[in-house]
Amino acid sequence: MCSSSANGMFGGNLTFDHRIQEWGIFKSRFNQFCLANDINEDTDKAGLKRRALLLTSLVEETYRVVRDLASPTSLEDQEYTALLTLLEKHFVPKKSSFAERYNFYKAEQRAGEELAEWAARVRSLAQHCGFGAELQTALRDRFVLGLENVKEKEKLFSESISSLTFDRALELAASVRCARLALGGARQEPAPQLYALRPGAQRAAAAAAAGASHSDSARCEVCGYKSHSKDQCRFVNLTCKNCHKRGHLKRMCKLRVKSNNFMETVDGDIVEDLTN
Incomplete structure (x- = not known):
């Protein structure tokens, strides 16, 4: 919702300082300010109100620059459209x-x-x-x-x-x-917490971890990685792009065999299986 100032104008008070602001952005905001307050060519045929709003929005240093640009014509005698053109030419640098x-x-x-x-x-x-x-x-x-x-x-x-x-x-x-x-995120595996165990329990836990590591050497039938089993795989419900069956990715599809009936090396990029 637009804020309303003390005099009933919507949009708050606009200010323009050419040293730190871009004229194109301010001009767009000024046009929206006039639109929000129903100030246009029909309600302000002579442009007097828009000229006054524009001039009062200029900080002192910018007002001084504009005054010098308009000289010898007084700013109060400049038409609104002529004033806009004056500011446009000066504050919008020419582009190559x-x-x-x-x-x-x-x-x-x-x-x-x-x-x-x-x-x-x-x-x-x-x-x-x-x-x-x-x-x-x-x-x-x-x-x-x-x-x-x-x-x-x-x-x-x-x-x-x-x-x-x-x-x-x-x-x-x-x-x-x-x-x-x-x-x-799926590749990150938590390290075993052994510091809270007694020395004997630590050795047992280390042996169990080694056994688990050895059992993990078998690839997951779904995605081909070794960090988990098939029932733990996050891709188990995806559909293979090769045989169109659910339960494995294209890189692990059994239909991808070479002429010697051996499985191809699982070296494909898994991103290919997850994107169109």
Whole structure:
């Protein structure tokens, strides 16, 4: 809900300081402020109210700059649209499309930067590049090529370039990341707690742990890892992408045999089994 000021205006008090604020963002907020308070070309035909609101939102230093820009015409005599144009020309620096494209093409995902944040940064960097009809292709290419994680990049490299969109690339990369994080959690095994036992009990516990470790050498029939048994596997309810039966992943499918009837080496990436 919008807050209401003492004089009944919604949206609070707007201020603009050109030294620390971006004109484009302030202008957008100012337009929304006028919209919320029903101030437009119909209710303010001469623009007097909008001009007054705009000028009173300027901090002293910015007001002084604008006054000098309008000289010798007084700010009180400037039309609202002319005043907007004056501020636009001065506070919005001219962009070089080549310079903007240079920054766009060299951008890469930062360490620790979330996929959604990286996608948003790619969109922001493309704003003044002048890509036109090629915008979506440029966004997709920069997002994919600038990815930090190799597994996410490999997955997108395997997709058809003719059908992969920017939004789909973000979706697939996110699915690979979720699968990778889930698998990383499944691989973590707690260390045995021996410090509370007596020396004799510690030796017995250590022997039991060694036996358990030896029994774990057999691969899980569902996913192929050695850290657990079949009934403990978190993937037991997933459907195999090879034979389409439930209870094992593609990497452990018994139909994947070579001509000599031996099972293939289980070295596939489990991410392939968990993503489309």
